Every structure is written in C-alpha cells, then in structure tokens.
Amino acid sequence: MKVLVTGATGFIGRLVVRHLREAGVELRLASRHPERLGLGDGAVPMPNFDAPAAAFLALTRDVTHVVHCAGLNNDQGDVSEDDYRAANVELSARLAHAAAAQASGRFIHLSSIRAVIGARVSATIDENTPPAPQCVYGRSKREGEIKVLDAYASHGRPDAAVLRLPPVYGSGMKGNLATLMRLADTALPLPTGALTGIRSLMSSEATARAVSHLLSHSGPLRPIYVGADVPPVAVEAIIAAFRKGFGRPRRLMTVPAGLIRPAASGLGKRAFWDSLTAIQICDPALLVSQGWAPETAMLERLAELARLSKS
Numbered sequence: 001m002k003v004l005v006t007g008a009t010g011f012i013g014r015l016v017v018r019h020l021r022e023a024g025v026e027l028r029l030a031s032r033h034p035e036r037l038g039l040g041d042g043a044v045p046m047p048n049f050d051a052p053a054a055a056f057l058a059l060t061r062d063v064t065h066v067v068h069c070a071g072l073n074n075d076q077g078d079v080s081e082d083d084y085r086a087a088n089v090e091l092s093a094r095l096a097h098a099a100a101a102q103a104s105g106r107f108i109h110l111s112s113i114r115a116v117i118g119a120r121v122s123a124t125i126d127e128n129t130p131p132a133p134q135c136v137y138g139r140s141k142r143e144g145e146i147k148v149l150d151a152y153a154s155h156g157r158p159d160a161a162v163l164r165l166p167p168v169y170g171s172g173m174k175g176n177l178a179t180l181m182r183l184a185d186t187a188l189p190l191p192t193g194a195l196t197g198i199r200s201l202m203s204s205e206a207t208a209r210a211v212s213h214l215l216s217h218s219g220p221l222r223p224i225y226v227g228a229d230v231p232p233v234a235v236e237a238i239i240a241a242f243r244k245g246f247g248r249p250r251r252l253m254t255v256p257a258g259l260i261r262p263a264a265s266g267l268g269k270r271a272f273w274d275s276l277t278a279i280q281i282c283d284p285a286l287l288v289s290q291g292w293a294p295e296t297a298m299l300e301r302l303a304e305l306a307r308l309s310k311s
Helices: 013-022 053-060 081-102 136-154 175-184 204-216 235-246 257-266 270-277 285-289 298-310
Strands: 002-006 026-031 043-045 065-068 107-112 123-125 160-165 224-226 280-282
Touching (some): 013 026, 013 204, 053 081, 081 107, 081 136, 107 136, 107 204, 136 160, 160 204, 175 235, 175 270, 224 285, 235 298
Parallel strands (some): 002 026, 002 065, 026 043, 065 107, 160 224
C-alpha cells in the first residue's frame, strides 16, 4: 500500500503523515513547500490548480490511496473568492479525476463543517445536515466536496469519502481557537459568563486516526462522515482549560451578553463574538459505529496544549 498525502506540511497534513508513517505505510508527500519535508521523504511539489493534466497523473501514479489535506483555510487573512475556488474547488477536482483514473484505492477528502453551516448558526451537525454554507470559504469547501464525489462517480467508483471537521486543535492551530488561547494567557478577567456557546472540537491526533480508519476499515465507504471529540463542551470551559494549562487563575466574570455585544460591535469583533455564543454540536456516530474511537478527554488535552505552548 502506498498513500499520497497532499498538504503534507500543513497543520493537519503533518499529523496524518506522522500517523501513517508510524503504522509503516509507504508514503508520497505533496506540498507547496516540499523542501520542508527533507530528503528521502518521498516529497514532491504540489501542482497548481491550472497545471497540465499530466502533472496530476504523475502525482497519483503508482499510489493506492489519496488523502487530500491541501487547501486554503479560512484563517489566511485577505483571500479572494477566486483564491478559494482555485485551491478548494479546482485543485480538488483535478486531483480527484486523476486519482479516480488510476489510483486503485480510496480518496479521503478533508473538509469542514463550514461546508454545511455558518460559524454563527446554532445546530447539530451530522452526515444528513442539509448544506447551507454562509461564507466564501464554506461555499468553496462544499463545491470541492461535490467535485470530488462527482469525479469518482463519473468513473463508476464508490471509493471517495468526505471527512467534515469541526475546529481542530493542536500544536500550530490558527483561527478562533488560537485567539481564545491567546486571550486566556493574560491576567485580565474575561467576561465568559455571557458565552453561552457549546462547541464540538476535534484534536489533530483524532483527525489523523479518523483518516487512517477510513483508509483501512473493511466496510464500504459512505460519501460523508462527520468527526468530533466527545462530548461537546462550553466555550467557557475551553477558556478555563487554557488558563489551567497556562497556570493562571480562572478569573471568569459573569457579564450579561447585552453589554458585550455592543462592545464587540464597536471593536469590529461582532462576528467573532457571535461565533462564540452559537451552539454547534457535531455527531460522529457514523464513524464510531464503524469502529473509530473519538477523543474523550478534550479539556485535559486543551490544558496540556496550553502548558506545552508556554514551555
């Protein structure tokens, strides 16, 4: 078995690589920055979305499975809609068509719950949640999902699956979780009493295990899977876990939400605030039913993450 991992130097990709390598899997690693992987790592440059078809055929030649981690995340700052489409739609489609034509095994496409729900919407998310993306990033991820599954269907193959992820935490994380961890590492009291949100998260290690599971489990693939640690936790508890890891007192104040929202709006942070008060629960029951074990000690892992970042 030989597995192609794209985005191999990224936040999630490098954990997938480590997990598969420790399992003794032969790898081909594709990255925009293959020099970061070192000599002898099977590293190759990731083609651009507009590269010739031959480049994607060469990339997928002689591999059994493909794990597609490469893409443009929603933490990249000022990124255009065209950039998101190129990275998350066109690149995914080109890779999937090449893999469906010649890779004999499975194609695991990493996606996001933003493909089905906006950051400020409260809902429970599973494989049957109707897609309603509400941002450019989310729309690009949803279209990328469709392109990958359609590419395999056009070749008469059921070997492709989409793994939708909630916010993923781990060393090197970015986005709202990284912002929360920075806020927790201050002596200032935080008005967390108004944070009513309950959130599903997923550790980077659990994500890598989910990918490995989908590559190896004996049953047929379903087109969509949702991952998450269990149980979901309150945003207030996430901040408290970070503060525990930093060795700081909790200093969490109860402040009415009606006082916080205008302040957040005045600072241009209303969207961030609303995302922290939404209830978004991911249900990984399908993965669990097929033998995958979720992370169950999220708060302890978050505290440890803060402790290690401090040291």
